Structure formats: C-alpha cells, structure tokens
C-alpha cells in the first residue's frame with residue numbers, strides 16, 4: 001500500500017526509534033538505564049486515581065462527551081490559570097479540553113494552514129510541530145534555538161517574506177529539549193512580532209509547572225497575547241498523568257474555535273471520567289506539584305554535579321525535567337556509544353532537529369540511585 005506524500009515526507013518518529021534501540025539491548029540482557037523518553041516515573045497522586053475510580057462508576061460518564069470538554073473541567077482550567085499564572089480566562093470561550101496537548105498541537109495547522117503556507121518551528125523542538133505542519137501540507141521553516149542566544153529564537157533573522165507567509169509560530173517554554181525559559185521581555189517581543197505579521201502564536205506550555213525556584217510565565221500574562229495566542233497545557237507532566245491523555249488549549253477565542261472545528265470532525269472529546277479526575281487534580285493542593293519539583297531538583301543536582309565531575313560543562317536548568325548536555329560531535333554516535341559501553345540511554349539532540357546536533361538530552365525520570373549508577377558506568381565507559 002503506498003503511503004500518502006504527506007506521510008512519506010515525515011521523518012521517522014524519534015521516540016519510536018529509541019524504543020527499538022533499547023529493546024535490542026534489553027534482549028541482549030543489558031540492564032539499560034533509560035534517560036530517553038520524558039515520561040514521569042512517579043505515580044499519579046492517589047486522590048486523582050480515587051476520583052477516577054468513582055467517576056468510572058457513574059453512568060452519565062459512559063456517554064459521548066462534549067467536543068469542547070465539560071464546563072466544569074474548563075472552569076477548573078481557568079481557576080488553575082488564575083491561581084498559578086496571572087491570567088483571567090473565560091471558561092466558556094477561551095478554554096477547551098484536549099486528548100493530551102499533543103492532539104491539539106497536531107490538529108492546529110489543519111485549522112489554519114493552507115497548502116504552501118509557512119509554519120515557523122523551533123529547532124531543536126518537539127517533533128510534532130514539524131510533522132503537524134507537513135500533515136497540513138504547510139511548509140515548516142526552522143527557527144534555530146542557539147546556545148549563544150540562550151536557546152531563544154532570533155526574530156530578526158526571520159526574513160520578512162517568510163514572516164509574511166507564516167500562519168503559525170510554534171514556541172515552547174520552559175523548553176524541551178534545551179530547558180531554556182522565557183522572560184516577559186522575550187514573550188512581549190514574540191507576541192508583538194506575531195501581531196505585526198498576522199501570525200498565530202502557538203505556545204506549548206507542557207512543562208509550565210516543572211521549575212526550580214522559578215515561576216514559568218504564561219504567554220497570556222502579556223495582555224496583548226490574547227489577540228494572537230493559543231497556549232497548550234497538559235496534565236501529563238504536572239500530575240504524572242501521561243497515559244491518561246488529557247490536556248487543554250486556552251487563549252484567543254477565534255483560534256480556539258478553529259481548533260474545535262477540526263476536533264469535532266476527527267474526535268469525540270475526552271472520556272468524562274478522566275475529565276472528573278482532572279478537575280480534582282487542577283483544583284487540588286499544589287503540594288503535589290511542589291513534591292514533584294523537589295524530586296526532580298534533587299535528581300538534577302546529582303546528575304549535573306556528576307556530569308561536571310566527568311568533565312562536561314553543563315548548567316543546572318531552571319525548569320523542565322531534562323538536562324541538555326553539549327557533547328560536541330555527533331550526538332547519535334555519542335548516544336550509541338553510551339548505550340553500548342554503559343547501557344545508558346539518552347536522546348541524541350539531532351533527533352529534535354539539525355540545530356540539536358552536538359547535544360544529548362537526559363530525562364530526569366530515574367531515581368537518584370539509578371542516576372548515580374549511570375554516572376559510575378559512564379565514568380568507566382568514558383575512561384576506556
């Protein structure tokens with residue numbers, strides 16, 4: 001069966017390839033320490049699981065859900081934004097539920113991109129920005145995130161004719177994979193750039209709550225952002241709920257409406273029991289978030305300090321549960337070598353785009369003991 005040209009144009013999905021590399025090693029009997037995929041190892045908090053158990057019993061939850069999500073869920077998202085960010089949202093018009101934020105990100109270009117339109121995508125970046133542009137027959141234009149610019153895009157380097165043809169600009173702070181964060185000055189620059197060029201600013205805030213002695217900002221804290229911005233959020237990382245598949249999009253009403261129109265044609269919303277559990281999560285005690293961050297911070301410190309002892313130059317990230325390590329040279333060679341010699345799996349930076357070359361990403365989703373073991377193995381492997 002011949003694949004469509006759209007699908008043929010997509011690069012292989014990075015994380016599926018990593019799984020395959022790991023599977024082979026495990027079959028060889030290697031005890032792989034996996035820092036590859038960013039999937040929290042900590043469990044979903046008990047009170048959320050218990051609410052899910054109750055919610056599954058309710059017959060009204062067994063029906064088709066509404067496309068946009070229950071009003072109570074959308075109100076809980078708005079409350080969360082009021083509490084954690086300095087943003088007021090109208091839950092009826094400025095919030096919708098998503099089957100995980102990936103779903104919304106992947107569908108957004110279908111709502112707004114015509115064949116040949118430009119989609120600005122950060123490089124390195126979460127691969128879905130690029131592939132969603134291709135699936136909508138748009139033309140992704142890579143905007144480099146370089147270390148010398150603190151992994152923020154240089155807006156002035158985007159040629160005018162590209163900006164004029166652009167429909168969507170994907171951004172993501174706190175950033176995966178570079179761990180960079182966005183301050184208000186930069187947020188304002190991006191919003192003003194998008195307003196001036198009539199571009200939808202699609203801000204992916206999947207790591208908005210994972211931060212250390214630092215409060216990541218919503219782009220909507222800059223009032224003007226409501227003119228052009230949709231912001232994606234997720235319960236996946238905030239509440240260790242990656243498998244549950246629930247997220248949300250908030251922001252400009254027209255953009256939300258466009259995305260909802262795609263969704264009504266391709267999916268039927270989020271299982272209501274999951275929405276009930278998510279309401280309890282969003283309205284719950286923020287100590288759950290603080291505890292996660294305490295755990296990630298300890299791991300970050302052990303890993304970064306260990307890597308420094310091994311001779312790497314690396315900063316302690318302010319946010320996300322990743323460490324972005326400059327290795328120079330080929331990131332695939334580095335990762336393969338580490339897997340072969342130490343049984344340690346990291347993600348080669350080039351998998352996030354050409355400007356990720358020369359770096360690898362560690363996900364802090366392993367215990368302190370395993371991190372220490374990985375460092376010991378790396379020390380022996382690197383000394384051979």
Ligand code: PLP
Pocket residue numbers: 038099100101102103126172176204206233234235236242246247
């Ligand atoms: N955005 C970024 C930057 C991510 O790293 C991820 C997941 O790893 C997602 C979005 C998708 O998260 P979810 O679909 O689980 O909400």
